[in-house]
Amino acid sequence: MLRPRPRRDQRLLLHRKSGTPVWLSLLWRVALAFALIAVALAGHWIDRGGLRDNIDGAISFVDVLYFTMITVTTVGYGDIVPVTERARLFDTFVVTPVRLFVWLIFLGTAYEFLLKHVWEKWRMSVIQRKLRGHVVIAGYGTTGSEAASELIRRGLKPAEIVVIDPRQDNLRAAEASGANVIDGDATRNSILEAVRIAEAKAIIVAAGRDDTSILIVLTARRLAPGVPISVVIRSEDNEALARQAGADTVINPASFAGLLLAGSTHGPHIADYMADLANADGRVTLRERLVSAEEVGKPLAAIATGLGLRIYRDGTPHGFWEAAAGRLEAGDQIVEVVPRGEGGVSSRGPVL
Missing domain, CATH: 3.40.50.720 (NAD(P)-binding Rossmann-like Domain)
Known part of the structure; x- marks a missing residue:
């Protein structure tokens, strides 16, 4: 589901739907998280002499694995702590960024695969329920x-x-x-x-x-x-x-193009004016609207909003020169030429 013509910005860049399956994207994220944790684990194991176990005083691989996971996912419990400057610097400049990246990976994954889907589904349902006059x-x-x-x-x-x-x-x-x-x-x-x-x-x-x-x-x-x-x-x-x-x-696009071409043979400005009428950027535009209560009883030539060309009464067209256009009736549809900026969407729909 659910913006003006772009300047030279990111909307001009190529966009293509990713061909990577969802499960593979999720696997890559999990692998990246474990790779970052492995870096922290390797650093702690190499410098395990800089750690102190307040429980039994000995640092085993299980202790290092436990300390790494606790440090990456939380701020630690204090049972194993870094005591040397090198160990503390490693925790400051390596483990802390790893912790942040791991949390960003997990949060980003949760948003993309769960929260974003739920949010977009809810937002689209709200838009659909409110669709009126579109x-x-x-x-x-x-x-x-x-x-x-x-x-x-x-x-x-x-x-x-x-x-x-x-x-x-x-x-x-x-x-x-x-x-x-x-x-x-x-x-x-x-x-x-x-x-x-x-x-x-x-x-x-x-x-x-x-x-x-x-x-x-x-x-x-x-x-x-x-x-x-x-x-x-x-x-x-x-x-x-x-x-x-x-x-x-x-x-019929071909028929309309033929009309423009044929019109151009009778004068160089006829096709230009016809294109002008059909284009919102032209000096004038065509508009169709319902007759107003104040206009009922008046001739088509007397309308003040534009130049009346034709009325539709009960589905039948009547030109401005015909007798039916001499007196407007309630329910008539008026086709008129108006200056640029006064066209738009008529009561029957968009002016094309």
Whole structure:
């Protein structure tokens, strides 16, 4: 599970999941701890003449082993003590650092294999329980990551984004952006339920394959009947299937690129303006919102928030030149052009 574009810092370094098994990592830590103890044991045995046993006066190997273990793990009981300066210096500059390193190894191991797991599990469960009004992105490839970046540029907080992807490199990239992530297949009910799909503000599907994307849309629509779903479909033949599966918005990158190219033949600035509308960094942006109570009864041209282009009434689009746009009604969805900085997430979901 669950951050602005990084400067030249540690987030630009390569990160790779360790291939070392958990049991081998634990074994290495135990071996390192015993190696450090062995150094202290060897030093005490070599300089055993500097120790004094207050019980029987004789220092055996068992006494040295006992003294070493007690000294490394505690501060000692006083039954065996260093009496020479050399023995005391050895305890000061060798045994004491060994004690600290051994405790750090044990504490670090306990944290990583127990406390960290428990803490992360608890933290993720709290985040999941509180998920409301978030945007779910199924697939964090090129399209999904660009969609997330655009949402953040439009003002959505990274913590309000949940990314579903089975690929670890994509999950690491999404997590680095500040988004919540979950490793799984978005076509499965359990995964979509885990991200509280029914409580989401919008769903973006960019799985990379049309068949997978359509199946995700179909599953998501069944679990979240009222949540807007946007999907990327690469084949024109599959666009109708995606709509039948329940997608509200079907985007074909190739078709959109064709529109820009065709528009550019009618004037050098048409494609530039269309790209400007679609980009949060442009001078203007498109926004969709619900008509306000004060605007009911007024014509679309009279709205004060932006330049009204179209209204959607009962699912039917009406242009600004049509008679239906001459009088706004409650429940109308307005598509308008607004200056940069006034766009963002509409009442129906993210503006893409």
